[in-house]
Amino acid sequence: MPYVDRLNRVCGFLDIEEKESSCRFQRRYFILDTQGNALLWYMDNPQNLPSGASFVGSLKLTYISKVSEATAKQKPKTEFCFVINAVSRRYFLQANDVTDMRDWVAALNRASKITVPKAGTAPPRSDVTAVISDTQGGKKQKAYKTEIIGGVVVHTLIQNESEETEGRERKGNRPGVLRCGYCVKQGNVRKSWKRRFFMLDDNTVSYYKSEMDKEPLRAIPLRDIQKVHECLVKSGDLLLRDNLFEIITSSRTFYIQTDSPEEMHGWIRDIEMKIQEFRCPPKGFSFKRASSLYRSHNASSASRGQQSDDRRPPLVNPALWRQAGSHGRLSR
Numbered sequence: 504m505p506y507v508d509r510l511n512r513v514c515g516f517l518d519i520e521e522k523e524s525s526c527r528f529q530r531r532y533f534i535l536d537t538q539g540n541a542l543l544w545y546m547d548n549p550q551n552l553p554s555g556a557s558f559v560g561s562l563k564l565t566y567i568s569k570v571s572e573a574t575a576k577q578k579p580k581t582e583f584c585f586v587i588n589a590v591s592r593r594y595f596l597q598a599n600d601v602t603d604m605r606d607w608v609a610a611l612n613r614a615s616k617i618t619v620p621k622a623g624t625a626p627p628r629s630d631v632t633a634v635i636s637d638t639q640g641g642k643k644q645k646a647y648k649t650e651i652i653g654g655v656v657v658h659t660l661i662q663n664e665s666e667e668t669e670g671r672e673r674k675g676n677r678p679g680v681l682r683c684g685y686c687v688k689q690g691n692v693r694k695s696w697k698r699r700f701f702m703l704d705d706n707t708v709s710y711y712k713s714e715m716d717k718e719p720l721r722a723i724p725l726r727d728i729q730k731v732h733e734c735l736v737k738s739g740d741l742l743l744r745d746n747l748f749e750i751i752t753s754s755r756t757f758y759i760q761t762d763s764p765e766e767m768h769g770w771i772r773d774i775e776m777k778i779q780e781f782r783c784p785p786k787g788f789s790f791k792r793a794s795s796l797y798r799s800h801n802a803s804s805a806s807r808g809q810q811s812d813d814r815r816p817p818l819v820n821p822a823l824w825r826q827a828g829s830h831g832r833l834s835r
Contacts, residue, residue, distance in 0.1 A: 504599075504602065504603055504606065504763045504765050505535075505603070505606050505607055505610060505763075506745070506746070506763045506764050506765075508534075508745050509743070509745060511538075512534050512535060512536050512537070512538075513534075513535040513610045513614075514532070514533065514534050514535070514548075514745075515532075515533060515603075515607075515762065515763060516530060516531070516532055516533070516599075516762055517530075517531060517533050517544075517596045517597065517598060517607065518530055518531070518596065518597040519531050519544060519560070519594065519595070519596050519597075520594070520595040520596070521560065523592050523593070526580075526581075528581070528595075528597050531544040531545060531546065531559065531560070532544065532545045532546070532547055532548045532549070534549075535610060535611065535614055537564070537614045540563055540564050540565060541561050541562065541563055541564060542561065542562045542563075542564060542567075542587075542611070542614075543558040543560070543561050544558060544559060544560045544561070545558050545559060546559055547698070548687070548760075548762070550687075550696070550743060550744050550745075550760070551687050551696045551697075551698065551760075562587070562589060562594065564614050564615045565615070566589045566590045566591070567587055567588070567589055567611065567615035568588045568589065568590070568615075569588045569612070570585060570586070570587050570588070570607075570608050570611040570612050570615070571585065571586060571588075571608065572584070572585050572586075572604065572605075572608065573585055573586045573595060577595070578595060581595070581597055582597075583597055583598040583599065583600055583601060583603065583604045584596065584597050584598075584604070585598065585604050585607065585608050587611065677702070679704050679705060680702055680703065680704050681703045681704065681705075681773050681777060682701075682702075682703045682769065682770065682773045683700070683701060683702040683703070683714075684700070684701060684761075684766065685698055685699070685700055685701070685714075685762075686698070686699060686701050686710075686759050686760060686761050686762075686766075686770070687699070687759070687760040687761075688710060688757065688758070688759050688760075689740075689757075689758040689759075691755060694740065696760070699711060699712065699720065700712070700713055700714040700716075701759070701770075702719075703770075703773055703774060703777060705777065705780075705781075706724060706725055706781070707722040707723055707724050707725060708722070708723040708725070708728070708750065708774060709721065709722040709723070723750060723752065723757065725774075725777055725778050725781045726781065726782075727752045727753060727754075728750055728751070728752055728774070728778055729751045729752060729753065730750075730751045731748065731749070731750045731751070731771055731774045731775060731778070732748060732749065732771060733747070733748045733767065733768075733771065734747040734748055734749045734758065741758065744760050745760070745764075746760055746761045746762065746763060746764055746766065746767040747759070747760045747767070748761075748767050748770065748771055750774070
């Protein structure tokens with residue numbers, strides 16, 4: 504899903520057919536910079552690239568005549584594909600899903616459209632930035648609230664329940680896994696940022712070098728996590744990073760960056776939910792546990808009582824004792 508970064512630019516990952524008619528799509532990070540009148544794409548999020556790394560492709564917005572969804576005749580085997588019609592050529596791009604595709608099409612058409620503001624139109628408010636997209640005939644608005652926390656300007660996505668559901672990543676064929684996907688993590692020693700494949704299950708938050716690896720680079724037990732939340736007060740290298748959250752343990756704080764605000768809020772929500780389940784088992788569990796202990800205690804008490812009864816001498820009727828005594832005196 505495209506999102507608005509701190510510089511008010513629409514950003515996100517897309518696949519692009521860089522060589523026309525090659526049918527080979529490459530994963531790139533796109534930035535729609537309306538102030539610079541350009542659509543730029545990079546090998547990765549520039550925040551994760553070496554300082555001074557340049558873009559690998561660009562297109563001036565004034566060269567764009569139209570952006571639309573690709574037809575089945577144009578790209579029959581490529582789903583969620585849209586096309587940018589420019590002066591020199593056509594650019595085919597592939598989104599993650601239908602909503603992602605339509606959001607990009609709407610944002611690019613707005614950015615490349617020259618409009619003259621009407622007289623008397625009220626200026627837009629500076630404390631809320633909105634990205635509006637046409638989805639299935641209706642307009643959906645994503646709003647970002649601007650706050651100053653600790654002297655730092657912070658943009659917070661105002662989400663609703665449906666957007667949070669859309670932000671959940673696919674678990675794939677991974678039993679017992681609630682969420683998985685690629686994020687960028689800061690190293691502990693060198694403080695470099697590397698893309699890792701994260702996985703959340705019933706006991707740990709693990710990260711791997713890639714999704715093909717079987718053994719994680721590290722697993723963070725849920726019992727060791729003290730808190731997980733969005734990183735709001737930042738300094739140094741963290742200051743310019745969007746969609747950043749932190750996992751705090753007793754020994755270390757893990758800084759993790761996602762590709763969109765939806766993904767960040769989804770990770771925070773799911774990790775908090777798993778921690779809650781881990782620390783507070785269902786009420787029925789404790790009741791069953793107590794009931795089983797009570798039954799086992801009664802059973803052991805009953806068995807001990809039976810054993811003590813077996814060791815006792817049998818009771819004899821007193822009348823028989825007296826009768827036996829009288830027979831003894833007569834015999835003498």
